[in-house]
Amino acid sequence: MKFLIDEDLSPNVAQHLCRNLSIDAIAVRDRGLLSAKDYQVLEYAFREDRILVTANVCDFKRFASNREIHAGIIFICDGSLLRDQQINVVVEAIEAIHNELEFGRDMVNRVLYVEVDGTLNFQVIPSALSTE
Numbered sequence: 001m002k003f004l005i006d007e008d009l010s011p012n013v014a015q016h017l018c019r020n021l022s023i024d025a026i027a028v029r030d031r032g033l034l035s036a037k038d039y040q041v042l043e044y045a046f047r048e049d050r051i052l053v054t055a056n057v058c059d060f061k062r063f064a065s066n067r068e069i070h071a072g073i074i075f076i077c078d079g080s081l082l083r084d085q086q087i088n089v090v091v092e093a094i095e096a097i098h099n100e101l102e103f104g105r106d107m108v109n110r111v112l113y114v115e116v117d118g119t120l121n122f123q124v125i126p127s128a129l130s131t132e
Contacts (some may be wrong), residue, residue, distance in 0.1 A: 006028050051073065
C-alpha cells in the first residue's frame with residue numbers, strides 16, 4: 001500500500017510512516033501539489049495507486065463520488081488534530097486497512113472515515129457502479 005498525505009495534514013505524517021514503519025507515503029507538498037485543485041490531487045493519487053489521506057471530507061467525497069474509480073481515501077473527520085495525533089490516527093487507519101486486506105477487501109473505490117471518537121467506518125464510494 002502507498003499513501004498520499006493531503007496538505008491539510010502535516011507532512012510529518014508521511015515522514016513518520018516512511019522512517020518508522022517503512023510505509024511508502026508521500027506528502028502533497030513534496031510532490032509540488034500544494035496549489036493543485038482537489039480533483040487534481042485525487043487524480044494524482046489514482047495514477048500513483050496511492051490511498052489519499054485527508055481531512056477535507058466534503059470536497060474529496062464529492063470528487064470520489066463523481067469518479068468511476070479511485071485508489072481509496074482515508075477521511076480524518078477531525079481537522080484540528082495536532083501532528084502527533086494525526087500520526088496516531090493515520091497509523092490506526094492503516095492497521096484497519098491491513099485487517100481488511102486479510103479478508104480480501106482492498107481500498108479501490110472505498111473510503112475509511114476516522115471519526116472524532118476513534119470509530120472507523122468503511123464505505124464504498126461511488127456507491128452505485130454500473131455492472132453492464
